[in-house]
Amino acid sequence: MSDGTKADDIALALEEAIVSGEIPPGSTLRQEHLSEQFQVSRTPVREALRRLAALGLVSFEPNRGVRVRMLSRDEIREAFMVRAELESLATGIATPKMTDEDLAELERAERRFHRATEALVLMSHEGRQDLEVARDWLHLNHSFHDVIYRAAQVPLIERMAKAARRTFLVKPVWATGGDLDELYEKNDRQHRAIRQAIAARSPEGARVLAREHVLSSGRLLEAILDKVSAQSRETVAR
Numbered sequence: 309m310s311d312g313t314k315a316d317d318i319a320l321a322l323e324e325a326i327v328s329g330e331i332p333p334g335s336t337l338r339q340e341h342l343s344e345q346f347q348v349s350r351t352p353v354r355e356a357l358r359r360l361a362a363l364g365l366v367s368f369e370p371n372r373g374v375r376v377r378m379l380s381r382d383e384i385r386e387a388f389m390v391r392a393e394l395e396s397l398a399t400g401i402a403t404p405k406m407t408d409e410d411l412a413e414l415e416r417a418e419r420r421f422h423r424a425t426e427a428l429v430l431m432s433h434e435g436r437q438d439l440e441v442a443r444d445w446l447h448l449n450h451s452f453h454d455v456i457y458r459a460a461q462v463p464l465i466e467r468m469a470k471a472a473r474r475t476f477l478v479k480p481v482w483a484t485g486g487d488l489d490e491l492y493e494k495n496d497r498q499h500r501a502i503r504q505a506i507a508a509r510s511p512e513g514a515r516v517l518a519r520e521h522v523l524s525s526g527r528l529l530e531a532i533l534d535k536v537s538a539q540s541r542e543t544v545a546r
Contacts, residue, residue, distance in 0.1 A: 314352035318342070319359045326365050326376055333378040337366060363471050381533070388526030391472035394465050395453065396519035399502065402460035403511040410459045411507055417452040418499050424448045425496040429489045445492075452499055456506075456518075488535065491528040498524060 322342075325331045342353045357374050360366045367377050379387070406414070424445040431441050450473070457466040498521040505514040 314346070314348050315355035315359065318346050318348070318352055318356035321346075322356060322360060323363070323365060326360075331376055333376050335376045336372070337374040337376065339374075381530070384529060384533075385526065387472045388522060388529070391469055392519045392522035392526075394469035394472065395522045396515045398460045398462055398465050398469060399456055399506070399518035400511040400515035401462055401465075402456045403506045403509060403514045405461065406459050406506055410455065411503075414452070414455045414503050414506065417448070417455050418503050421445075421448040421452050421499055422496055425492055428492055432485050432489050449495070449499075456502075485535075488528070488531055491524075491531060495521070495525060495528060 322331070322337070331337075337357065339350050339353050339357070342356075343350050346353070357366060357368075361368060361374075364379060364383060365376065366374050368374055424441075427441050428445045431438055457469070460466070498517065502514055502517045502521060505517055
């Protein structure tokens with residue numbers, strides 16, 4: 309395996325860990341530790357970190373190493389705008405390519421996401437906080453869209469869209485309750501509408517729904533950030 313391929317694998321693994329919240333913002337990534345973890349030399353590790361820096365996930369800080377960073381509000385908005393266009397494009401391309409097996413897989417993914425949404429809202433109503441429930445919701449959200457990417461067979465668009473969706477960092481910004489629960493349920497309904505448009509072989513309809521869905525997801529994240537900020541201010545005030 310070449311250093312370039314190793315760097316790809318390391319960058320992808322680290323990106324997933326950062327997106328899932330396993331590696332939270334502010335964490336320091338040390339090259340020697342990563343070399344040991346992935347059992348490679350430092351060359352592919354350095355290249356992987358440079359790729360993450362290009363995506364805005366980490367920053368190189370003098371005398372402090374490489375740190376995981378939180379994206380600004382403006383960066384988040386831009387990322388969702390980009391992702392909305394890419395997701396819309398991929399969904400339109402995938403629609404006429406979808407086989408019966410693909411549609412069945414998409415329906416299964418939608419049902420799993422629906423159950424995860426129900427679990428998330430139930431947790432909120434019970435006043436509980438469970439990071440695993442939140443992670444499952446996010447993972448199953450991505451799994452639904454991954455079925456569409458596979459059917460579309462547009463690897464460049466897929467890579468770009470997945471880079472843009474890294475903005476939903478679960479651990480530091482997760483919140484539920486009130487209007488947020490309605491937004492989670494809206495997200496679930498949008499998945500169903502997208503699947504139905506694809507099943508009806510309507511590329512334009514599926515494109516429009518996919519675009520609005522991603523923009524709606526961006527509004528959901530902003531609402532989460534607003535709630536987390538308000539909770540932080542309340543804690544400080546006490």
